[in-house]
Amino acid sequence: MGIEKLKTVLKNKNRSLTLKTPIISASGTYGYSDEYEDFIDLNCFGAISTKGITLEKRLGNDGDRIFEVKGGMINRIGLENVGIEKFIETKLPILRKKKIDFLLNIAGSTSQDYEKLALIAQKNNIEAIEVNVSCPNVKSGCLEFGLNPNSLYDLTSKIRKNYDGFLIVKLSPNTSDIKALATAVEEAGADCISAINTLRGLGIKLDWVGKKFIKKSVQGGLSGACIKPVALYMVNQIKEAVKIPIIAMGGIEKLQDLFEFISVGADAFQIGTANFINPSICSNLAKELNEFMIKNEIKDFEELKEVIKND
Amino acid sequence: MKDYKGKIKSVKKISIDAYELLIQSDLENAISGQFISILCPNTTLRRPFSIAGFDKETKTLKILIKLKGDGTNYLKTLKENDEINFLAPLGNGFKIENKKSLLIGAGIGIAPMLFLKDELKNKNIENYLISGFKAQEEMIEGSDKTVIGGSVLDNLDEIIKEKNIEILYSCGPHIVLKLVSQLAKKHNIEAQVAMEKTMACSIGVCRGCIIKINKQGKIENASVCKDGPVFYGDEVIWE
Numbered sequence: 005m006g007i008e009k010l011k012t013v014l015k016n017k018n019r020s021l022t023l024k025t026p027i028i029s030a031s032g033t034y035g036y037s038d039e040y041e042d043f044i045d046l047n048c049f050g051a052i053s054t055k056g057i058t059l060e061k062r063l064g065n066d067g068d069r070i071f072e073v074k075g076g077m078i079n080r081i082g083l084e085n086v087g088i089e090k091f092i093e094t095k096l097p098i099l100r101k102k103k104i105d106f107l108l109n110i111a112g113s114t115s116q117d118y119e120k121l122a123l124i125a126q127k128n129n130i131e132a133i134e135v136n137v138s139c140p141n142v143k144s145g146c147l148e149f150g151l152n153p154n155s156l157y158d159l160t161s162k163i164r165k166n167y168d169g170f171l172i173v174k175l176s177p178n179t180s181d182i183k184a185l186a187t188a189v190e191e192a193g194a195d196c197i198s199a200i201n202t203l204r205g206l207g208i209k210l211d212w213v214g215k216k217f218i219k220k221s222v223q224g225g226l227s228g229a230c231i232k233p234v235a236l237y238m239v240n241q242i243k244e245a246v247k248i249p250i251i252a253m254g255g256i257e258k259l260q261d262l263f264e265f266i267s268v269g270a271d272a273f274q275i276g277t278a279n280f281i282n283p284s285i286c287s288n289l290a291k292e293l294n295e296f297m298i299k300n301e302i303k304d305f306e307e308l309k310e311v312i313k314n315d
Numbered sequence: 316m317k318d319y320k321g322k323i324k325s326v327k328k329i330s331i332d333a334y335e336l337l338i339q340s341d342l343e344n345a346i347s348g349q350f351i352s353i354l355c356p357n358t359t360l361r362r363p364f365s366i367a368g369f370d371k372e373t374k375t376l377k378i379l380i381k382l383k384g385d386g387t388n389y390l391k392t393l394k395e396n397d398e399i400n401f402l403a404p405l406g407n408g409f410k411i412e413n414k415k416s417l418l419i420g421a422g423i424g425i426a427p428m429l430f431l432k433d434e435l436k437n438k439n440i441e442n443y444l445i446s447g448f449k450a451q452e453e454m455i456e457g458s459d460k461t462v463i464g465g466s467v468l469d470n471l472d473e474i475i476k477e478k479n480i481e482i483l484y485s486c487g488p489h490i491v492l493k494l495v496s497q498l499a500k501k502h503n504i505e506a507q508v509a510m511e512k513t514m515a516c517s518i519g520v521c522r523g524c525i526i527k528i529n530k531q532g533k534i535e536n537a538s539v540c541k542d543g544p545v546f547y548g549d550e551v552i553w554e
């Protein structure tokens with residue numbers, strides 16, 4: 005299938021990252037490599053952002069991890085992952101062999117963790133990393149970096165020193181000043197911003213059993229269609245603050261959502277929760293976007309962005 | 316594993332709050348203990364249901380649903396020839412052994428037991444299905460013995476001895492599976508149990524439906540959707 009039209013180049017003054025299409029699967033919703041192969045057309049696929057990877061293997065949180073809400077879900081996976089060593093050993097070869105483009109999503113609880121991970125990425129010629137500084141699901145660690153512009157600037161600078169590839173920093177929406185965070189990241193030398201991570205949320209269910217209420221509650225990160233307005237707002241704010249490209253996410257489910265995010269400054273997209281509903285959605289959206297552009301004689305993705313922004 | 320378009324053949328009320336759905340699709344193979352995950356237009360996530368029967372010739376699968384919330388209440392409104400989308404076949408099913416089998420279904424947990432019973436029968440393996448329900452009106456048919464009101468567990472010691480049972484298979488609430496596993500241990504026989512946990516992706520990537528298991532002395536995470544839903548009773552670390 006000719007998807008030449010969808011070729012996407014994320015670039016700033018120093019570096020660029022070229023993707024087959026602007027559709028990327030979001031971290032934590034797609035596994036590490038080819039887990040979704042049965043469902044997608046790899047030709048239509050921009051990239052996978054891997055499950056968040058830490059230095060050491062993590063078993064994640066105990067207890068219930070998923071809570072469904074109207075239009076979305078709350079998760080508290082707690083960054084369960086195989087650890088960087090095993091990733092390099094067992095998952096990276098699959099990605100390379102099958103020529104699947106990917107962003108290595110990393111997370112840590114200290115600045116040293118991130119620096120080491122960046123170095124490992126550098127040594128293994130990993131083309132792009134996405135730094136999760138905004139995970140609400142682990143007790144210590146990344147959230148603090150993600151919410152303070154000074155520490156975020158420091159952290160990003162340190163990662164930048166160790167890593168020469170395409171550096172994406174993923175921002176948290178759980179802040180009152182997203183512009184300050186975006187600016188810090190850009191000044192520290194990041195090549196791109198992705199946003200948003202999940203919002204903090206609390207799901208509660210009370211069942212009246214016998215003569216008392218049985219309470220179930222899950223506190224974690226809210227994702228899915230219900231967070232789209234927040235994501236649009238945040239991306240719009242980030243766009244006002246920085247010049248580097250933005251990968252937008254938060255509740256994307258359909259073609260119209262892509263247009264809306266472009267209108268506030270998105271240069272590419274990630275799809276998270278919607279993969280759970282329709283496992284083929286990433287390649288389907290790419291195909292739909294391609295068809296839309298052919299039908300309406302839009303030359304390429306750059307032109308589409310122009311058309312939307314100028315209207 | 317694939318996503319399938321299924322055509323509803325029938326929706327039948329089988330108890331006060333449970334329905335049987337027959338669904339025809341291109342699905343070619345399924346074993347008991349495996350499940351499907353149905354897209355419901357009024358919910359965010361898909362809904363998992365055990366396969367309760369499968370007719371290879373007509374490619375028709377059976378599920379039994381107990382009404383809970385939005386998802387199941389949507390499914391019961393489906394009519395003949397309506398289309399649904401589902402992922403299948405999901406997870407690891409029961410590993411049938413040529414041993415005298417006792418099947419224990421608690422409540423809607425009877426669903427995969429009925430399919431397992433079909434399979435055992437086809438293989439000429441001696442089996443006995445006992446199921447338990449809270450009240451008469453909740454009863455679902457198909458067992459060799461049905462317990463209403465009391466606990467299905469009360470009868471098991473006797474049956475195991477009487478019938479020289481060599482293996483237990485079970486599905487039902489967490490506590491029942493835990494007790495069945497303890498019972499198996501006491502009698503020094505194997506138990507295989509089909510677990511449930513709220514899940515998101517249903518194919519093993521999101522790590523949402525994790526339980527702890529003991530693999531050769533090491534505690535590990537296992538996903539109910541992909542590593543399970545069927546586990547050996549003695550490998551599960553019971554909460």
Ligand SMILES: Cc1cc2nc3c(=O)[nH]c(=O)nc-3n(C[C@H](O)[C@H](O)[C@H](O)COP(=O)(O)OP(=O)(O)OC[C@H]3O[C@@H](n4cnc5c(N)ncnc54)[C@H](O)[C@@H]3O)c2cc1C
Pocket residue numbers: 072350358360361362363364365366378379380381382383384385386387388423426427510511512513514544
């Ligand atoms: C592997 C597996 C097999 C199952 N087989 C059957 C079956 O054969 N027949 C049957 O009636 N039910 C079965 N269940 C339970 C069934 O999936 C839930 O009852 C159903 O999802 C409830 O959806 P709802 O929208 O009606 O209820 P709600 O209570 O509104 O659901 C809210 C959320 O909780 C989840 N949820 C609620 N109860 C359960 C549960 N017991 N297990 C897992 N997630 C749950 C739902 O999926 C949803 O995300 C099975 C569950 C699993 C995991």
Ligand SMILES: Cc1cc2nc3c(=O)[nH]c(=O)nc-3n(C[C@H](O)[C@H](O)[C@H](O)COP(=O)(O)O)c2cc1C
Pocket residue numbers: 030031032033055056057079081083109136139174200201202226227228229231253254255256274275276277278515521523
């Ligand atoms: C189950 C689950 C696990 C996630 N794990 C991670 C993770 O490990 N690292 C990360 O940066 N984001 C993680 N996220 C956040 C998503 O990548 C994404 O930012 C968020 O879900 C918003 O997009 P959506 O509304 O399309 O899902 C996770 C989200 C979900 C639902």
